[in-house]
Amino acid sequence: MTISTFADPAPAIDQTDDSGDIRDQLRQSLETVLARHYSFEQRRDAHESEARESAAAWSAYAELGLLALSLPEEQGGLPAAFADIAMAAETMGGAMVLEPYIPTMVAARLIAAGATPAQQAAWLPGIVKGRVRAALAHEDDGARPVLAIRHGDGWRLRGRKLTVAGGDSADLLIVSARLDDAIALFLVPAGAVERRAYRCFDWTGAADILLDNVDLPNDARLPCGxxxxxxxxxxxxxxxxxxxxxxxxxxxxxxxxxxxxxxxxxxxxxxxxxxxxxxxxxxxxxxxxxxxxxxxxxxxxxxxxxxxxxxxxxxxxxxxxxxxxxxxxxxxxxxxxxxxxxxxxxxxxxxxxxxxxxxxxxxxxxxxxxxxxx
Missing domain, CATH: 1.20.140.10 (Butyryl-CoA Dehydrogenase, subunit A, domain 3)
Structure with missing residues (x-):
């Protein structure tokens, strides 16, 4: 895989090598991207931009295949171990990246592991291509925990989630909710909720999510729990x-x-x-x-x-x-x-x-x- 949208492309990844060699090549390619887009001054400029992050870097993550790691191949994913994602996270941590790579990959892996084929097909290809961002919303407001009830042929959620990492820019939220005596998970388009976005003290993004009687179709619920x-x-x-x-x-x-x-x-x-x-x-x-x-x-x-x-x-x-x-x-x-x-x-x-x-x-x-x- 190569990066074709930059002046100096990162090294191509030889898919015939074993997993350790591929991981090393992927690390080198990511380091090349970060060296190009994440000097300390560039990070500051990215934070001060309207997007508060580097759109070019996020596109490069997708082109490198970092957003496809360990996801189903039929949805555009690439075979990989969890350690490959951890390698990317560690390398990004050294550059203090602002983009929500970890929240998106955690949500994507949850969809890959616990969603129906139709749910996977609806969301994973967009995540792999860098067009969709996702986040897991699980931290309840103690005074307003998220509850799920049956509503017609679908579901209704009400409550509030706090400090959702990556929630400020997510297109999709996986929301945990109390359903009777169990925990249920729901796929919620970000446009269906009200969110208060903010920057944490390390400049990364988060949001509080308000679900004020959000109505969802029946197939919004994930079969896992x-x-x-x-x-x-x-x-x-x-x-x-x-x-x-x-x-x-x-x-x-x-x-x-x-x-x-x-x-x-x-x-x-x-x-x-x-x-x-x-x-x-x-x-x-x-x-x-x-x-x-x-x-x-x-x-x-x-x-x-x-x-x-x-x-x-x-x-x-x-x-x-x-x-x-x-x-x-x-x-x-x-x-x-x-x-x-x-x-x-x-x-x-x-x-x-x-x-x-x-x-x-x-x-x-x-x-x-x-x-x-x-």
Whole structure:
């Protein structure tokens, strides 16, 4: 696969290679795209544009096949492992991309795993081509949880979802709703709901979704339910861990470069032993975060739900600890400039800080891990 819409096309991917070689080629191609469209200045310009993101980068993701990974071939998808999507998420995390790649892929995989053939045909080809964006809306407003009731030959939803990642630009929402004593999932076109879009403090987009008596046809309900939702949320958390690992790597690289070039008392900062210890601690946390994320990604591709949940919770806690340490050290070792919005360190700190608060905090995942282990 090649990128044909850019002046310097990325390397073609040789489909005859094994999965590891293909993954490496895909990473190289993605890095080429990001180098072309995601310098820090280009990221700022993209955020300040009307779209608040890079339309050219999103088109490139589609042309590279990143939006087709692991989806059914009859819908335009490509055979791939979950680790291939995680590789893309990690690489994008290092560039702090603004586009909702993870929300769209989580929703697309949920449709591929739990939708009817007709539902897949209605939405997946558009997602693969980059024309449709999707997001999973699952976090209820405690005062107004989303409820589903029968309404004529279809369904009626009412309630509100909060902080839907990618919900600001989604064309399709997969909404979880309470139906009697169970959880049901519904395909809801974004035009049918009212949404309050906003930017998070790391500049990525989200939205609160208001469902005020939204009427849907009978075939809007997905045949899957709570188990599929649990798997999708774990996949979203694991991919967020991969994104965070990419940001951790970028923060470490930025800090090493700064401490090597910045001089005090006639010496580079990285020549002082106390700072060397801090840099080593950052690298150790990067290695731990990467390893435990790989374990969680592999568990998401397995069939053991308990093992998956345990691995994902362990990764979320450990990567969260690494994100906090590396983010704080990155800012501190940069001094005052580390908090200036015109410099990359502040944005990496914000992205890592948002990760720690997203997809369940430390206490939630520690409690879940303990409950699954005892």
């Amino acid at each position: 709570e188990d599929a939702l649990s798997a999708a949320l774990d996949e979203a958390t694991a991919l967020a861990c991969a994104d965070a690992v990419g940001s951790i790597r970028a923060a470490n690289r930025l800090t090493r470069d700064h401490t090597h070039t910045r001089r005090q008392f006639g010496r580079s900062l990285d020549s002082f032993q106390v700072l060397q210890h801090r840099l080593v601690d950052m690298l150790i946390d990067e290695a731990f975060a990467a390893a435990i994320t790989d374990t969680a990604i592999a568990a998401c591709d397995g069939s053991d739900a308990t093992a998956r949940m345990r691995a994902v919770s362990a990764a979320k806690v450990r990567v969260g600890e690494a994100a906090r340490l590396v983010g704080e050290q990155c800012v501190q070792l940069h001094g005052g400039m580390g908090l200036v919005q015109e410099y990359q360190a502040a944005h990496l700190f914000a992205r890592l800080g948002l990760f720690e608060l997203s997809y369940g905090d430390r206490n939630h995942h520690l409690e879940r891990y303990a409950a699954l282990t005892l």
